[in-house]
Amino acid sequence: MMAVLAAAASPSGSVVVHVSLFLLVSLVVAFVTSAIRVGDVQQILVETRKFFVTIILVIAAFAVFVEALSWVFLRR
Amino acid sequence: MGATQSSGEAPAPPPFRPSAEYLFTAVCAWLLPGSGHWFLGHRLRGAVLGGAILGIFWLGEAMAIPPPESKNPRKPIAVTREVHPIFFACQVGNGFSTLMANTLWGAPLYPDRGAQSKPDHHLPTYLNLAILLTSVSGLLNFLLVLHVLDPRTWSERRASSPPRGGSP
Numbered sequence: 140m141m142a143v144l145a146a147a148a149s150p151s152g153s154v155v156v157h158v159s160l161f162l163l164v165s166l167v168v169a170f171v172t173s174a175i176r177v178g179d180v181q182q183i184l185v186e187t188r189k190f191f192v193t194i195i196l197v198i199a200a201f202a203v204f205v206e207a208l209s210w211v212f213l214r215r
Numbered sequence: 216m217g218a219t220q221s222s223g224e225a226p227a228p229p230p231f232r233p234s235a236e237y238l239f240t241a242v243c244a245w246l247l248p249g250s251g252h253w254f255l256g257h258r259l260r261g262a263v264l265g266g267a268i269l270g271i272f273w274l275g276e277a278m279a280i281p282p283p284e285s286k287n288p289r290k291p292i293a294v295t296r297e298v299h300p301i302f303f304a305c306q307v308g309n310g311f312s313t314l315m316a317n318t319l320w321g322a323p324l325y326p327d328r329g330a331q332s333k334p335d336h337h338l339p340t341y342l343n344l345a346i347l348l349t350s351v352s353g354l355l356n357f358l359l360v361l362h363v364l365d366p367r368t369w370s371e372r373r374a375s376s377p378p379r380g381g382s383p
Contacts (some may be wrong), residue, residue: 160344164351167267171355175362
């Protein structure tokens with residue numbers, strides 16, 4: 140347990156924790172919004188998957204854009 | 216504008232009027248995530264949605280406990296109206312959980328002295344994520360409350376279920 144906490148506190152571990160929780164929150168948001176819009180279980184799962192993939196792709200594209208701006212203007 | 220109903224059409228549904236049950240369900244949906252859908256008869260959906268929303272809320276609270284080396288009391292600090300009122304406006308979507316967290320643990324750890332405040336080096340490592348999780352869960356429950364408040368949800372319920380019955 141202590142090893143896990145120590146790993147999570149390291150810079151690389153921190154990135155893993157942030158990305159994991161970001162994926163978790165995105166999944167819950169996709170699931171809840173899908174469950175509100177449609178009623179059938181199968182449809183909810185399909186909509187959740189589509190919305191989740193969309194969120195991930197859009198945020199990843201935005202992250203790449205911000206990283207590119209950072210490299211262009213800050214050179215780091 | 217004066218549309219007449221032909222003899223073959225189904226009669227128009229009666230206009231929606233908010234009842235005591237409607238208000239009670241909406242308040243319950245706010246206080247306890249998923250309970251509104253439970254009362255509407257969507258029991259499985261209400262339980263799963265409530266579990267997911269409360270799950271990320273309390274995960275966030277658990278991540279906001281200061282580390283043992285901190286001199287501060289070991290109580291979660293993600294929900295505190297006095298310290299971050301804007302996030303609290305999002306978190307309060309969770310109703311009872313948020314009010315309880317704010318009442319039990321929401322007091323500031325130390326007085327705000329502005330520029331004279333010393334930096335606290337022992338805040339929880341993932342306090343930012345904790346505030347994010349609790350805020351997102353509150354906003355998601357606002358969506359559930361809006362769905363319960365929508366007259367179309369009640370029309371569908373009347374159309375699809377017997378008066379006092381519930382679907383699993």
